[in-house]
Amino acid sequence: MVLVSGGLATGWAEDVPPQVLQDQQRRIEVIRRARAATIAIFGPGGRGGGSGVIISPDGYALSNFHVTSGAGVAMKCGLPDGNIYDAVIVGVDPTGDVSLIKLLGREDFPTVPLGDSDQVEVGQWCFAVGNPFLLATDFQPTVTFGIISGVHRYQYPAGTLLEYADCIQTDAAINPGNSGGPLFNMQGELIGINGRGSFEKRGRVNVGVGYAISINQIKNFLGYLRSGRIVDHAELGATVGTDPDGRVVVTDILESSDAYRRGLRYGDELVEFAGRRITSTNAYKNILGTLPRGWRVPLVFRRQEEQWTVLVRLQGAHRPGELQQRLQRRRRPGPNPGPQKPNDHHSPKLPPVVAKHYEARPGFANYYFNRLEQKRVQKLLDKLGHFSPSSRWAFAGEIPGGLKAQVVLETDRVQLILPGGTTSLEINQEEPNLTQQLSPPGSGGLVQALYLWRRLLCQRIEHFGGMYYWGTVPLPGHPGLVDCLVGLHGGVETRVYVHPQDGRILALEMFADDQSDPCEIYFDDYRRVQGRLIPHRWEVHYGDDVYQVFKWTQVEIQQR
Amino acid sequence: MKPKRCQNWWWGVVAVWVLGGLASSLSAQQPLTQLVSQVHPKVVKIYGAGGFRGLEHYQSGILISPEGHVLTVWSYVLDTDNLIVHLADGRRVEAQLLGADPRLEMALLKLPGEGYPHFKLEPVVLEPGAWVLALSNLYGVAVFDEPVSVQHGVVAARVPLRARRGAYDTPYRGPVYILDAIVNNPGAAGGALVDRHGRLVGMIGKELRNSLTNTWVNYAIPIDRLLPTIEQIRQGRYVPPKPEESSQVRNPVTLELLGIVLVPDVLPRTPPFVEEVRPGSPADRAGVLPDDLILFVNDQHLxxxxxALRQQLQKIPRGETIKLTVMRGQELRELVIKTQ
Incomplete structure (x- = not known):
């Protein structure tokens, strides 16, 4: 460094075109900003460690699951400004090797912007920032520079849970300790989280081949991670292979899967998945590996000359509880509890500031953050207005063909009047059971779903019954991602989709069991009724069919 | 302090390269990604023998003619009748081994058909400090239509590997480009080293560990060293052997006459390993040993x-002196057998 500036002073700088010096100055500035948000992560007592990067001023930071899992709940994070902050685990994605943590104690942390990793091209310059070989004992991160060597790489699970799908390959030096740290484009936008190298016979050092989890995959999971859950990746419920003609075809399919119910069969050729073309099994795995469990994405498949486009709900890559079990197995101290011995969740040794931000619950990395998100979504729902628990809601309007329809919703009663007849549902408030007599026939349980819709607005998230924040998901016909709540009441699973800005309930789904289609209601045409926002158009779907479209002309909410 | 000044100057030069390289590519990033997309289709993935005990069954190759000539390293991967090449457009084709020169650690394959994207062969020589890209299918990360990996680096030196005599286990004795990028990874051998104009300047060599320091060298074999042999092999392919050459001579040499017993010929292509040498025979006098692998007779085709060895011997009349090139361990030996 000294030598180079010496050279500048002795005159060769005059030969350097001004454009070069300007570009260099710009690069220095970009790297300065990128370094400021890069953190060194250490486990309890300064053990273990890796890197991370802050993505919001209130301290949310990304890292690798394999970095934070050693630390458990609480960790210490060093910033390049020389300060050290307590941090708490928020959510983990063990399969994708991503974890979200939150640094505590400031609302103005330096941050980096998230880039678009689908725009990353091979040959483009990039740089990695991090804590290789845990050198950053003074929290000053190391910057390494390189080019993008490959994109959309698929790396098989390396004997563990960790699968790197659709990842970015770089020749910027990625060494142990860089794990969890950021990979940037030359605009200083975060394009990936460095997590894996090809370490083989040369020992655990860089061999010019590093892999970063693409930021677009992480964006898919970010809402899930903020929910404080242990989140799972997706499976289609089918296995695929390449046939002799090089087509990607279904080699096996579960009859209980949504893909099967949507018509996918053995031997069908997969053409497009989640909006991307499938040219090889690697391409398929790349797409699948970036998708969270529970998302509903378009699938295009072909059988002989016919082609279908369907929406499929993705099931979990792991059985319910399997991830948690696996994680607990990892946590159980072995016969030789070395320095990596993780912090006990219920240990009274959690720093007080961390303890205030931590709540243990099965299936969650940290339930505290789920409560936080529930509060945020409840605030959104409150924008619709106040609904008294004993209110009576009456709707009158018509269905296609100009036929009259009526719905009445009360605390313990739902009544649906259609030209063909009347459907009523009485709910025992002591022991509600909604799994019986899904009605009307062909709707998948519309009256039950309506009862649940009213229940959420009247009882709110807190008293709905087993309701928690699921994360952000795509919704058909809606751009971007929306907030999703999951509730368990009356023996059925309810999913509620909420507009992330204005709090409108965009859709509600009721699953009577996990192997059949839900009743779906899409709410639209919100209008004010006595100061409250009420949807005046309901579209009810069941399976592949539209069951009914209601347009309400008269709506009355009687508070009691 | 003279030495320090010297160092100063050197750092300045390094800085100029680096800054020059970075700045021009930063301000004009498009050309670099474009350069990569131009050269990507000219590098192929080769799949052959191996796949067990840490022996990868894949390596890289370079398309050097529209007729599908592929330059690659000579290795056990090619030792199969089922050599498959994946092209950048996803096509999978069967390749045929045209010839090889183990002394240059190179082999030439031929793909069926024509119209292949390819590098033009020209004797480009790079000086130290030249900026290069390395394209290879390292670790076999790419399959079918997935593009091979790209790394960047600088030529640190053009030096003979034997400068560290005995340290490297390779029959190659010529100069190599020493690189500052870690390009010699499993599967990378046979990949392309290109300059900033996209010209082919070298072939990435096999992994080489320095047995003295337990470090790995990063190098490529300069293209100018390979050109004459590539041309010879290509010509050998296209010029059919003259009738008198292929016809047997009246009184040919035989293995029995030389005193060589080969391993049992049980495979479609059993490598010609020497099983036994009859004591006192011409082969014994020439120093042929059991376990020698016979590669060349009189410097003809591999x-x-x-x-193939028996056929080759049938072209040689008794009484002639035969030059035998054998592989003994990792070493190449030239032995002269007098049949009289």
Whole structure:
């Protein structure tokens, strides 16, 4: 460094075109900003460690699951400004090797912007920032520079849970300790989280081949991670292979899967998945590996000359509880509890500031953050207005063909009047059971779903019954991602989709069991009724069919 | 302090390269990604023998003619009748081994058909400090239509590997480009080293560990060293052997006459390993040893099987002196057998 500036002073700088010096100055500035948000992560007592990067001023930071899992709940994070902050685990994605943590104690942390990793091209310059070989004992991160060597790489699970799908390959030096740290484009936008190298016979050092989890995959999971859950990746419920003609075809399919119910069969050729073309099994795995469990994405498949486009709900890559079990197995101290011995969740040794931000619950990395998100979504729902628990809601309007329809919703009663007849549902408030007599026939349980819709607005998230924040998901016909709540009441699973800005309930789904289609209601045409926002158009779907479209002309909410 | 000044100057030069390289590519990033997309289709993935005990069954190759000539390293991967090449457009084709020169650690394959994207062969020589890209299918990360990996680096030196005599286990004795990028990874051998104009300047060599320091060298074999042999092999492919050459001579040499017993010929292409040497025979006097692998007779085409060796000997009349090139361990030996 000294030598180079010496050279500048002795005159060769005059030969350097001004454009070069300007570009260099710009690069220095970009790297300065990128370094400021890069953190060194250490486990309890300064053990273990890796890197991370802050993505919001209130301290949310990304890292690798394999970095934070050693630390458990609480960790210490060093910033390049020389300060050290307590941090708490928020959510983990063990399969994708991503974890979200939150640094505590400031609302103005330096941050980096998230880039678009689908725009990353091979040959483009990039740089990695991090804590290789845990050198950053003074929290000053190391910057390494390189080019993008490959994109959309698929790396098989390396004997563990960790699968790197659709990842970015770089020749910027990625060494142990860089794990969890950021990979940037030359605009200083975060394009990936460095997590894996090809370490083989040369020992655990860089061999010019590093892999970063693409930021677009992480964006898919970010809402899930903020929910404080242990989140799972997706499976289609089918296995695929390449046939002799090089087509990607279904080699096996579960009859209980949504893909099967949507018509996918053995031997069908997969053409497009989640909006991307499938040219090889690697391409398929790349797409699948970036998708969270529970998302509903378009699938295009072909059988002989016919082609279908369907929406499929993705099931979990792991059985319910399997991830948690696996994680607990990892946590159980072995016969030789070395320095990596993780912090006990219920240990009274959690720093007080961390303890205030931590709540243990099965299936969650940290339930505290789920409560936080529930509060945020409840605030959104409150924008619709106040609904008294004993209110009576009456709707009158018509269905296609100009036929009259009526719905009445009360605390313990739902009544649906259609030209063909009347459907009523009485709910025992002591022991509600909604799994019986899904009605009307062909709707998948519309009256039950309506009862649940009213229940959420009247009882709110807190008293709905087993309701928690699921994360952000795509919704058909809606751009971007929306907030999703999951509730368990009356023996059925309810999913509620909420507009992330204005709090409108965009859709509600009721699953009577996990192997059949839900009743779906899409709410639209919100209008004010006595100061409250009420949807005046309901579209009810069941399976592949539209069951009914209601347009309400008269709506009355009687508070009691 | 003279030495320090010297160092100063050197750092300045390094800085100029680096800054020059970075700045021009930063301000004009498009050309670099474009350069990559131009050269990507000219590098192929080769799949052959191996796949067990840490022996990868894949390597890289370079398309050097529209007729599908592929330059690659000579290795056990090619030792199969089922050599498959994945092209950048996803096509999978079967390749045929045209010839090989183990002394240059190179082999030439031929793909069926024509119209292949390819590098033009020209004797480009790079000076130290030249900026290069390395394209290869390292670790076999790419399959079918997935593009091979790209790394960047600088030529640190053009030096003979034997400068560290005995440290590297390779029959190659010529100069190599020493690189500052870690390009010699599993599967990378046979990949392309290109300059900033996209010209082919070298072939990435096999992984080489320095047995003295337990470090790995990063190098490529300069293209100018390979050109004459590439041309010879290509010509050998296209010029059919003259009738008198292929016809047997009246009184040919035989293995029995030389005193060589080969390993049992049980495979379609059993490598011609020497099983036994009859004591006092011409082969014994020339120093042929059991376990020698016979590669060349009189510097002709690479001999790939016991059968090929027998055929080759049938062209040599008794009484002539025979030059035998054998592989003994990792070493190449030239032995002269007097049949009289």
């Amino acid at each position: 001999i790939q099987s016991c059968q």
